[in-house]
Amino acid sequence: xxxxxxxxxxxxxxxxxxxxxxxxxxxxxxxxxxxxxxxxxxxxxxxxxxxxxxxxxxxxxxxxxxxxxxxxxxxxxxxxxxxxxxxxxxxxxxxxxxxxxxxxxxxxxxxxxxxxxxxxxxxxxxxxxxxxxxxxxxxxxxxxxxxxxxxxxxxxxxxxxxxxxxxxxxxxxxxxxxxxxxxxxxxxxxxxxxxxxxxxxxxxxxxxxxxxxxxxxxxxxxxxxxxxxxxxxxxxxxxxxxxxxxxxxxxxxxxxxxxxxxxxxxxxxxxxxxxxxxxxxxxxxxxxxxxxxx
Numbered sequence: 001x002x003x004x005x006x007x008x009x010x011x012x013x014x015x016x017x018x019x020x021x022x023x024x025x026x027x028x029x030x031x032x033x034x035x036x037x038x039x040x041x042x043x044x045x046x047x048x049x050x051x052x053x054x055x056x057x058x059x060x061x062x063x064x065x066x067x068x069x070x071x072x073x074x075x076x077x078x079x080x081x082x083x084x085x086x087x088x089x090x091x092x093x094x095x096x097x098x099x100x101x102x103x104x105x106x107x108x109x110x111x112x113x114x115x116x117x118x119x120x121x122x123x124x125x126x127x128x129x130x131x132x133x134x135x136x137x138x139x140x141x142x143x144x145x146x147x148x149x150x151x152x153x154x155x156x157x158x159x160x161x162x163x164x165x166x167x168x169x170x171x172x173x174x175x176x177x178x179x180x181x182x183x184x185x186x187x188x189x190x191x192x193x194x195x196x197x198x199x200x201x202x203x204x205x206x207x208x209x210x211x212x213x214x215x216x217x218x219x220x221x222x223x224x225x226x227x228x229x230x231x232x233x234x235x236x237x238x239x240x241x242x243x244x245x246x247x248x249x250x251x252x253x254x255x256x257x258x259x260x261x262x263x264x265x266x267x268x269x270x271x272x273x274x275x276x277x278x279x280x281x282x283x284x285x286x287x288x289x290x291x292x293x294x
Contacts (some may be wrong), residue, residue: 001084002141002165002184009138015068016134017099022061022099023107024274027124027179028267034058040066041107059121072100072134079137083144087226089290092137099130101243101287121176128172128278132285139286150293151236162277164221171218174211183207184265190258212257219254224249242287251282 026032029113034054035042042048042059051059081090103126143149178184183204186192193209201209209255222243229236229243256273263269 001145002144005078005082006138006141007070008043008078009075009134010140011069012068013131013134013138015064015071016131017275019061019065019068019132020124020278021271021275022057022064023124023127026058026061026174027120028265028270029054030058031055031057031061032120033244035062041256062107065107070102070105072096072130073136076168079141083140086144089137089140092116092133092140095127096130096133096137099126099133101125103130115175115182120180121173124176124179125169125173128281131278132282135282136285136289148293149238149290151233151239153233153236153239153291157233159248159290160225160228161284161288164225165281165288167214168218168281168284170279171211171214172281174207175273177279178207178211181207184260184270187212188261190261203279209294215254219250222250238290239287242283246280246283246287249276249283252276253280 026034031054034052035048035058038044042055042062044052048055048059076097080093093114103191106126107122131157150158151179168172181204186204186208187199189195191197193212199205199209226243226247229239233239253273253276254275256269258267260266260273
């Protein structure tokens with residue numbers, strides 16, 4: 001069923017993933033002002049003349065974001081028509097459109113009016129939510145016509161999943177805030193910070209070290225999740241695999257975070273760091289979705 005919709009949703013998922021990585025690249029290379037304070041044109045030009053590398057990075061991000069935004073709107077309308085009998089499809093269609101528009105407005109606002117570091121950090125968090133909404137829509141296109149996956153768990157377990165999802169989003173935000181406040185390399189070494197186990201929690205050092213604390217705690221939280229699933233719900237194969245995948249992703253995320261410190265914030269490592277946490281958030285969103293089914 002829905003063969004064309006399935007293919008289109010896959011390409012759209014890849015597109016939004018590219019947009020997310022481009023956004024991380026813009027932040028990491030400091031290219032946010034690569035087109036000056038003009039939007040949607042670049043320095044008032046449709047095609048910039050002799051553009052600097054920052055201009056190329058920023059303007060290509062705008063172009064790809066616009067194209068993928070249109071793709072997402074088409075996907076949402078298509079999914080609404082073909083999957084309207086699915087409660088999640090209707091909700092995700094609306095959410096996907098809202099998030100991509102909101103994300104675009106945030107980006108445009110940052111260029112034209114300038115924004116605080118706190119609001120700029122929100123931009124990456126919205127990108128992660130946008131990615132998750134498109135990926136879940138893609139999954140629904142493949143699920144339609146098949147038996148619904150709806151694990152039977154206790155309310156206590158559901159509440160824990162909701163907590164994990166919200167906490168993961170908070171960690172995403174804290175990581176984006178670290179980047180926008182240029183606190184990525186405020187702490188040298190690991191696990192100590194500048195040779196201290198308990199550094200002064202002020203300024204960039206405080207921002208960086210706080211992210212280390214909450215990032216490490218995600219590792220513990222997801223380890224508890226895996227143990228809980230294997231102990232009580234090992235008969236629910238989807239829960240087993242998604243919880244294990246989540247834990248493996250957070251371990252990889254933890255390693256990449258440490259690597260950022262020791263590689264002096266290498267570009268490739270930073271992009272991998274952004275990619276993994278976004279995929280982790282999407283996986284947790286999927287677990288949340290199937291647990292809310294009756």
